[in-house]
Amino acid sequence: MEIFKHDANINFLGMRKVSIAIAVFLIVASLGLIFTKGLNYSLDFTGGVLVEVDYAKPVNIADVRADLTKAGFDNAVVQGLGGTREFSIRMQPKDDPAALKAKTNADRADKVATDVRAALSASRPDVTIKRHDFVGPQVGQELRTDGVYAVIFVIIFIMAYLWMRFEKRFAVAAVLTEIHDALVTVGILALTHREFDLTVLASVLAVVGYSVNDKVVVFDRVRELFRLARKAEPQEVLNRAINNTLSRTIITSLFTAITMGALAILGGPAVHGFAVTMLIGIVVGTLSSIFVASPILLWLGVTKKDLMPVSKENPELARRP
Missing domain, CATH: 1.20.1640.10 (Multidrug efflux transporter AcrB transmembrane domain)
Structure with a gap:
């Protein structure tokens, strides 16, 4: 040809x-x-808050992203953790205006995790927060x-x-x-x-x-x-x-x-x-x-x-x- x-x-x-x-x-x-x-640069290079969530029943990752977008978290990065029930969510504290008022990074991570759970539980109450942490820019x-x-x-x-x-x-x-x-x-x-x-x-x-x-x-x-x-x-x-x-x-x-x-x-x-x-x-x-x-x-x-x-x-x- x-x-x-x-x-x-x-x-x-x-x-x-x-x-x-x-x-x-x-x-x-x-x-x-x-x-x-x-x-x-994305969160892979800049650091941010990492939140891992767990659902009692399987859920589509697109629905997780949609729930976060509906709550105003447009830049959140959502990835599956090897199944349809566990997901990692990464975002900058600046994406959550309420989190910026916190004095320490740990407090900011706590506030982001709380707001993420509220955003996701609005449509799926069976969601729980497995862990949350602040990842520094050194990585x-x-x-x-x-x-x-x-x-x-x-x-x-x-x-x-x-x-x-x-x-x-x-x-x-x-x-x-x-x-x-x-x-x-x-x-x-x-x-x-x-x-x-x-x-x-x-x-x-x-x-x-x-x-x-x-x-x-x-x-x-x-x-x-x-x-x-x-x-x-x-x-x-x-x-x-x-x-x-x-x-x-x-x-x-x-x-x-x-x-x-x-x-x-x-x-x-x-x-x-x-x-x-x-x-x-x-x-x-x-x-x-x-x-x-x-x-x-x-x-x-x-x-x-x-x-x-x-x-x-x-x-x-x-x-x-």
Whole structure:
């Protein structure tokens, strides 16, 4: 199945100055948004009050959320605890104005727990509070730091893998593009002020992994064409590689996007952030695979000589085109 002909000849590299300029602008704009507007961190990162409730009879989690919303707790995070009777509810004390009058965090947690029970028992009197506690921001700070380290380690290992499989210029091009994809995705989250929780962080890591897959397909085709072509300019080879893999790139991204779209619509609040972030990352990663990765590779000066197998007897002779 092909959307574009295998031998199409769209001059993507002819647009490289414009595409790289747009990519640089998006990176700078994303950094500006992240450092000025900031991310809308969820309770996973900021801390808050944790309330665990237990129902005598099974209840739908959507009904629990509806009862809390009806009582004014719009930002409460509700998660099941392995069944249909026990749930954890997390929220900021500021979401409960009465709790802000309390002097200590323990008193605020007590007040939030009391108000949560009142909100839930209005429709289901069989609810009880199992425990409640105040979670400080120290844990959230540790999670943010670990998340940044996770992204850095992923990018480093991707670079090492591509360095071994292809050549150092391919590794550098892929890493620069991955940094672009991650920053632009997070920048869009900052712009839209979407809640940034652990599932969104996991989605950003998934975007990095998904995006590099597209680059590897294009780079593999570049290597193959360089070795097959007797005399061809690097720009011509890179253009041909993008065109040859264009249908595969579009089809893969399209079907992945359809899956994420279904998850965003039907998956519920628990995975909504993950799915939406993946949709953003798929669009950004697909465009960067076509318009950013190869122009960077061309700028780094990749040639046929760099990709020829090395002979143990005479390395220079083996690399000769």
